[in-house]
Amino acid sequence: MIILKKIIWFCFLLAYSFCFSQAKKPNFVIVIADDHGVLHSTPYGSNIIQTPNMQKLADEGMRFDNAYVASPACAPSRAALFTGLMPYNNGIVGNHEMNLKQGVQSLIPSLIDQGYEVVFQGKVAHGGKNHHGGYIPNNVKVLKRSPRKDTKMSVVANFLKNRKDTRPLALFIGCIDTHTPFPPAGESRIKPEDVIINKRIYTTPEAQLEMSRYIQAAESIDTKLGNILKMSDIYLDKKNTMTVYTSDHGMAWPFAKWSLYETGIRTPLLISWPGKIQPNSTTKAMVSWIDLLPTMIDIADGTVPENIDGKPFTAVILGKKNKHRDAIYATHKGDNEKNVYPIRSVRVGKWKYIRNLHPEFAYTTHTDAWATEVPMTKLHANHAGHHWNSYIKAAKTDPAAANFLTDYHTNPAEELYNLELDPLEQHNLAELPEYSKKLKSLRKMISKRMIEVNDDESLSGPPKLLENFSIMESKIK
Structure with a gap:
């Protein structure tokens, strides 16, 4: 009887403890x-x-x-x-x-x-x-x-x-x-x-x-x-x-x-x-x-x-x-055929390294690809960048607009940024010799990481090659 009471008391305490912990x-x-x-x-x-x-x-x-x-x-x-x-x-x-x-x-x-x-x-x-x-x-x-x-x-x-x-x-x-x-x-x-x-x-x-x-x-x-x-x-x-x-x-x-x-x-x-x-x-x-x-x-x-x-x-x-x-x-593969552009990056402290796996590809997204689509479906119209054609029009007369389109559609193989001095990542330091040591260090980190995770570098769809792409029209020639 004493043993049974102890068992019942133990079970009560256990149940009470569980309910109390749940409440907390x-x-x-x-x-x-x-x-x-x-x-x-x-x-x-x-x-x-x-x-x-x-x-x-x-x-x-x-x-x-x-x-x-x-x-x-x-x-x-x-x-x-x-x-x-x-x-x-x-x-x-x-x-x-x-x-x-x-x-x-x-x-x-x-x-x-x-x-x-x-x-x-x-x-x-x-x-x-x-x-x-x-x-x-x-x-x-x-x-x-x-x-x-x-x-x-x-x-x-x-x-x-x-x-x-x-x-x-x-x-x-x-x-x-x-x-x-x-x-x-x-x-x-x-x-x-x-x-x-x-x-x-x-x-x-x-x-x-x-x-x-x-x-x-x-x-x-x-x-x-x-x-x-x-x-x-x-x-x-x-x-x-x-x-x-x-x-x-x-x-x-x-x-x-x-x-x-x-x-x-x-x-x-x-x-x-x-x-x-x-x-x-x-x-x-x-x-x-x-x-x-x-x-x-x-x-x-x-x-x-x-x-x-x-x-x-x-x-x-x-x-x-x-x-x-x-x-x-961070990793980006793409978004089906609209954005075929694999990218990898690492941030360490104030430094940010980006590797564009295929700089020979034109960078495109829903924003521009569907804005320049003819004819445009209703679904695509909902998600296209309705402002995009204004860039294309401006680029015909304004070099600043043309430079923007070039900046958007093209990327170098490697990018390096000091985020403390350049938070919007506008000044790529990868080509400057004084940053070569930092570049090599972060490049090595990405290469090692890609091996560790079995990164197959696969594509999300057929790419658009820059050689066949009109940057000033944001579409295939």
Whole structure:
């Protein structure tokens, strides 16, 4: 009888301990934007784009100044996020690829094993249901998508209001506003003529109009974020909820999405966690998207798998460290036939090295390829750069426009930048003898890395050779 009582008491303590630990695990609310550039918000220095809710999140928590994605296209970027593996290690390298390498495991089950209810709403994975058998297991609850104009986030609100599950929540919300097509012309708060465009990019009234539409999209995401924060405060324990805002890569714009420049792979990352993260703090620690899920698992007291590339930056979040990675690697294969341009890069400290595997190819993307398409389909019209033909027209009379098109469509085999002095990567130092030692060092790192991950240097489609390409017309001759 005494032994039986001890067994019953032990079981009670075990059950109580488990329930108590479950209650203490924080909720996670992860808001993922689509194509939202790192420089396009108030916390990251924009004086034009008004994002007060992103600023509020930064004020209440931590702004990461050196957060990166693994690849500047949706499919490989998100696959890396949910597997904790870089593209060549998880198998999804080019955009719209869907098959993970055999044996690659999602990190989501590690959260579920820690007692979490995992919920997706909006574009979180890439390709919708196609990925749910890959890096998104079937026991993830997938809510229906809501219209872009639903800034009240009614689907999320209804879910939280009616939620009966007492498990800790890991809620991933995808916002596609900043992915083309942008809001119609005339809906933007800012006038096109007041838009200031990055000096590397030739400015036309049409480009200013296009950017004004994107600005409206970014501000729409901010409104959604504000409503998410409000409903989180109402339905979740604010003091026990970690909120994250980030983006899968830069915007569909020259030298951004589909490139390994900073505006392509450096991403906004804002994290708040009351009582845990010091308010209004910033960090220059270099972190990668492959580190985010391992960090969540670590915070949830789970065991982070050892055979992945990602590693937790929990100590950075809690203010115990100001450094995480010594090097940041990135890979770009391409986006089917529209963007056949494999690139590799590494950042170490202030130095950035980019290797263009085929400088004999013309660099093209949806932006220009579909803008010059004749006839243009309705689908392509939605995602083409409606400003692109204004560059082509200007290049006929203005050498600056012609230089811009040349800069956009062509690249040297190697690029080297000092990001402290040249954050927009406009002054390539690769050819200067005084930087040869640094160039050789970073070149060696990339070559070694490519061997380690079995980089096959494959293409996403048939390339456009520069010898057959009209740069001033942005199309094949």
